[in-house]
Amino acid sequence: MICLKDVCKTYWMGAEAVHALDHASMEISQGEYVSIVGPSGSGKSTMMNIIGCLDLPDEGEYLLDGQPIQGYTEKELARIRNQKIGFVFQSFFLIPKMTAEENVELPLIYRRLPASERKRLVKEAMEQVGLDGRMQHKPNELSGGQQQRVAIARALVTSPSLFLADEPTGALDSHTSEEIMDLFHELHERGNTIVVITHDESVANLAERKIRIKDGQVSEVAI
Amino acid sequence: MIFQSFKMAWKSIASSKMRSFLTMLGIIIGVFSLVVLVSLVNGATSSITDTISSIGTNLLTVTISDDKDRPFRWDEVTALADSEEFAEAAPSANANVTAKNKTASGSLSVTGTTPGYASIQGLELGSGRFLKKADVENHTYVAVINAYTAEELFGTANVTGETISLNGIRFQIVGVLAEEESTSGFNMERMEAYIPYTTLMRLSDSVKDVTSFFVSSEDENSMDTAENRLTQLLLERLDSDSDAFSIQNQSEIMETMTSVTDTLSILLGGIAAISLIVGGIGIMNIMLVSVTERTREIGIRKAIGASYGTILTQFLIEALVISLIGCLIGIGISWLAILVVAQLLPDYSFSLSMGAVWVAVGFSALIGVGFGSYPASKAARKKPIDALQFT
Numbered sequence: 001m002i003c004l005k006d007v008c009k010t011y012w013m014g015a016e017a018v019h020a021l022d023h024a025s026m027e028i029s030q031g032e033y034v035s036i037v038g039p040s041g042s043g044k045s046t047m048m049n050i051i052g053c054l055d056l057p058d059e060g061e062y063l064l065d066g067q068p069i070q071g072y073t074e075k076e077l078a079r080i081r082n083q084k085i086g087f088v089f090q091s092f093f094l095i096p097k098m099t100a101e102e103n104v105e106l107p108l109i110y111r112r113l114p115a116s117e118r119k120r121l122v123k124e125a126m127e128q129v130g131l132d133g134r135m136q137h138k139p140n141e142l143s144g145g146q147q148q149r150v151a152i153a154r155a156l157v158t159s160p161s162l163f164l165a166d167e168p169t170g171a172l173d174s175h176t177s178e179e180i181m182d183l184f185h186e187l188h189e190r191g192n193t194i195v196v197i198t199h200d201e202s203v204a205n206l207a208e209r210k211i212r213i214k215d216g217q218v219s220e221v222a223i
Numbered sequence: 224m225i226f227q228s229f230k231m232a233w234k235s236i237a238s239s240k241m242r243s244f245l246t247m248l249g250i251i252i253g254v255f256s257l258v259v260l261v262s263l264v265n266g267a268t269s270s271i272t273d274t275i276s277s278i279g280t281n282l283l284t285v286t287i288s289d290d291k292d293r294p295f296r297w298d299e300v301t302a303l304a305d306s307e308e309f310a311e312a313a314p315s316a317n318a319n320v321t322a323k324n325k326t327a328s329g330s331l332s333v334t335g336t337t338p339g340y341a342s343i344q345g346l347e348l349g350s351g352r353f354l355k356k357a358d359v360e361n362h363t364y365v366a367v368i369n370a371y372t373a374e375e376l377f378g379t380a381n382v383t384g385e386t387i388s389l390n391g392i393r394f395q396i397v398g399v400l401a402e403e404e405s406t407s408g409f410n411m412e413r414m415e416a417y418i419p420y421t422t423l424m425r426l427s428d429s430v431k432d433v434t435s436f437f438v439s440s441e442d443e444n445s446m447d448t449a450e451n452r453l454t455q456l457l458l459e460r461l462d463s464d465s466d467a468f469s470i471q472n473q474s475e476i477m478e479t480m481t482s483v484t485d486t487l488s489i490l491l492g493g494i495a496a497i498s499l500i501v502g503g504i505g506i507m508n509i510m511l512v513s514v515t516e517r518t519r520e521i522g523i524r525k526a527i528g529a530s531y532g533t534i535l536t537q538f539l540i541e542a543l544v545i546s547l548i549g550c551l552i553g554i555g556i557s558w559l560a561i562l563v564v565a566q567l568l569p570d571y572s573f574s575l576s577m578g579a580v581w582v583a584v585g586f587s588a589l590i591g592v593g594f595g596s597y598p599a600s601k602a603a604r605k606k607p608i609d610a611l612q613f614t
């Protein structure tokens with residue numbers, strides 16, 4: 001499903017090179033629930049960007065569903081993000097002037113689905129996250145937990161191969177966090193592949209498998 | 224997809240109405256000035272050309288500059304009307320004289336001519352008769368005056384049979400022209416009188432031989448034949464010297480007039496187009512601000528599957544929609560303005576120039592796309608990770 005081989009990514013902070021990923025390798029199979037943990041600055045955000053096809057590695061190979069990513073053009077990467085990856089971000093990243101329904105619909109518009117099908121899929125997704133009564137609300141009319149549910153609905157509406165969550169509970173209180181993590185658990189039960197990137201060990205421990213990143217290097221940890 | 228882009232563009236424009244309106248204002252003013260100026264010029268042009276064509280487009284004006292010591296006589300000119308190419312021919316000479324009635328006086332322009340003049344110039348009589356051939360042959364002191372002269376000097380148009388003094392010589396008024404309807408809106412009325420050509424030769428020292436005359440063809444279509452025939456006749460008469468005379472074609476005057484007004488409307492339209500370009504710069508300015516403000520949104524859209532092309536299209540269409548809405552509002556205001564002007568100046572035939580409207584629409588679209596493309600490509604080039612991290 002996901003296969004990284006000797007992936008390197010270097011950023012330049014002025015004259016100083018920062019090795020965000022240093023020959024990192026890992027594999028995640030279909031249907032797994034994996035957490036990637038590490039302190040801030042460990043390179044886990046870079047890992048998330050590369051897994052999510054938001055950025056390309058400098059060196060090494062990344063196979064998503066068996067396909068090598070580095071050879072792809074910007075347009076093909078956009079299509080892969082749209083079809084294979086469902087993002088959930090720490091600060092939700094909903095578009096503020098659009099309603100919940102429109103936010104969830106957006107990836108389907110980029111997929112060029114007809115309006116009737118979009119409507120059906122959006123309704124299904126909103127039902128799954130338990131927000132079908134809040135379709136017409138704008139993000140600022142929803143609580144943090146509700147906004148994150150909308151974001152999850154936006155991720156699952158395209159039936160992606162991979163859910164990629166970056167600190168999904170980072171902006172939520174502990175009670176709401178639990179609800180959100182329950183939702184990921186539910187998604188996993190239904191056979192989805194889930195990767196959660198976090199610095200919170202308690203969130204990381206909910207996964208089946210834990211991968212630790214430190215100074216750009218990857219190591220497997222037992223739960 | 225395009226439809227969706229329009230929907231998104233509309234949403235984003237509607238979400239900040241004041242800003243969108245101010246952005247459009249440049250385009251609105253530009254389109255307004257373009258459409259109104261061109262429409263007004265066109266309206267004035269058609270009034271002027273109507274006036275010219277009401278005089279007749281079958282008119283040839285001949286000016287003799289060198290008569291080769293064989294002066295033209297008036298009956299030589301009127302004899303031209305006998306040939307089948309020409310309808311009428313009449314000599315014409317002008318002099319300014321002082322006209323006097325018992326009580327009133329004033330400066331009057333007197334034209335010495337022959338009977339054919341009335342039909343050539345389309346003069347209409349209100350009462351009495353025009354000059355007769357016998358008047359010309361016998362140098363009689365008769366005059367036909369225009370209605371304005373009658374009103375000025377006698378206070379009434381009904382003056383046939385009265386006498387009028389021109390430079391101290393008494394003329395009998397045999398006819399009064401019908402009152403002119405002002406078609407042009409220009410008030411250019413002046414005192415005019417028509418007397419036999421031979422009489423004018425006695426009255427004025429400067430008028431001796433015929434140096435200028437009018438010839439009319441049967442209709443507009445036979446103008447070229449008439450002009451060719453006249454040229455041929457004059458060349459024969461004037462020792463084949465083509466510099467000794469000139470023939471002015473009424474339709475040529477019309478063409479000159481049209482080209483002058485066309486130039487005028489292009490000039491004014493061009494000036495208005497500059498204000499449209501300024502409006503376009505306004506759009507670019509606001510779009511650049513908007514792209515920066517919406518960096519996060521662009522990042523989100525890219526993360527969930529928007530490509531370079533998708534974002535580019537979205538922002539381009541937004542710029543296009545702003546400029547086209549501005550254009551529509553501008554056209555609407557122009558339409559109202561022209562309605563008002565047409566009410567105030569009913570003599571002119573002002574109407575919305577459809578040509579200018581299409582130019583405005585095309586130009587606005589061009590400006591929207593042109594000035595929108597830099598901000599749009601700036602938005603589309605943003606890298607998703609950088610855009611998402613933007614705060």
